[in-house]
Amino acid sequence: MSLPAIAITKLVKRFGDSTVLQDIDLEIPEGKVSCLIGPSGSGKSTLLRCLAFLEESTSGMITINGEALGFFEAPNGKRERLPPAQIRAVRAKTGMVFQQFNLWPHMTALGNVSEALKTVHKLPKGEAEARALAQLRKVGLENRANHYPSQLSGGQQQRVAIARALALEPKIMLFDEPTSALDPELTGEVLNVMRDLAAEGMTMVVVTHEIGFAATVAHQISFLDHGRLLFSGPPSEIFAKPRHPRLDQFLDTYLDRGASMLA
């Protein structure tokens, strides 16, 4: 089997006294969609933020395409921080999409998508904007290029945010509850963009409450509860009965919300 896109070993994250992630071991396969599910407070968003290096883990290791993210284990067993340039280089392999979109409100859609191409990659304005426009086309928003975020719907804003991350050509896309801030009617357009990406073979890690999306698109589903990874596997295994009692309980809460009458 080929090298995993992301390998997480013995990852621990503490905030003060509370342990948010406890000994997480997980491999994210290359070119596949991995969904992290679990109740709120289970640590799934923290895990994703560790992968984006927005949170620094307390101990353990993360490697991305075989390269250590942030820290490495020295021969004497101590964990040491890597130099900033190296951290930057490894972080550049991932693109992040947030629940709250986090578009910059003072820039147009085109400005948002082309910003890092200009300031980080130092592309000339024309080239950066041409590339940005191509990304906006990909998410179906070419005709909204000159709109400001406040002039776009939530679903459109999230698609711009996806285009912004894609513009830097990351190897892996990280999604933190990308549809949780959206009206049910708008989630579809975002999930469709994500399905297209998955079909192209993008490696994706998705924290989501969209169990339907997870069941139909994910190759791997990982279930977290109270900071522990309870189990991980393909949807067919995860959802097959008999299920783990904790997962059964979790899925019941979805059925409780009215879905049971459809079943």
Place this chain on the structure above:
Amino acid sequence: MIFNPQIILEKLPEIGSGLLVTLILWLVGIAGGVAVGFLVATARRFGGRAINLGLGALVEVLRGTPFLIQVFLLYYGGPFVGLMLDPIPCGLIALTVYAAAYYSEIFRAGYAAVPPGHVEAAECLGLSRLQAIRRVQIPEMALIVLPPAVNLAVILLKESAVLSIITVPELTATVSAIGSQQYAFLEAIFVLAVIYWAIVEATGRLGRVAENRLSRLRTANA
């Protein structure tokens, strides 16, 4: 006794020169206050704990004492430490320093109101800390602080009247002197009120126009 503001308005050229001095003091005070206040707030936000605490203490002293007292201290106390200032430069410095203290607080609150996620997004896209400050935090902060900044400008215009007590020939000093000469004190005060109010009203309208024009640049989902 008849209430007749006409007595005051006959001295139009003098009123004009007083108004000019007030407008210059005010605009220079705003410009200097915004510039220094921005530097102070930015240094406090990104310059580390010691700088934050030091500048914070200074700002607290300036905000905690009346402008009148600050003006007196600078004008009459200055010579004791070798700082001999003419009324206009003294007034200009006092107003600028006072404005800077308040503007720095507005900008500080503005920085705090920029959603941290917007900075995280910049970080994830590889922008350096400095690039994130320059391209994201400063522009977003500037848009957030527009209404309180205009409000402070209005307050500064009115505070500039205090400078009349150190004989700065600004609007209040000029018009109340005319009132004394003509034995028309109430008329003078009335004319002053109308002029200040007219400038404040115009400033407020300008501020609202700017706000409306810039409203589309604000966060939609906040």
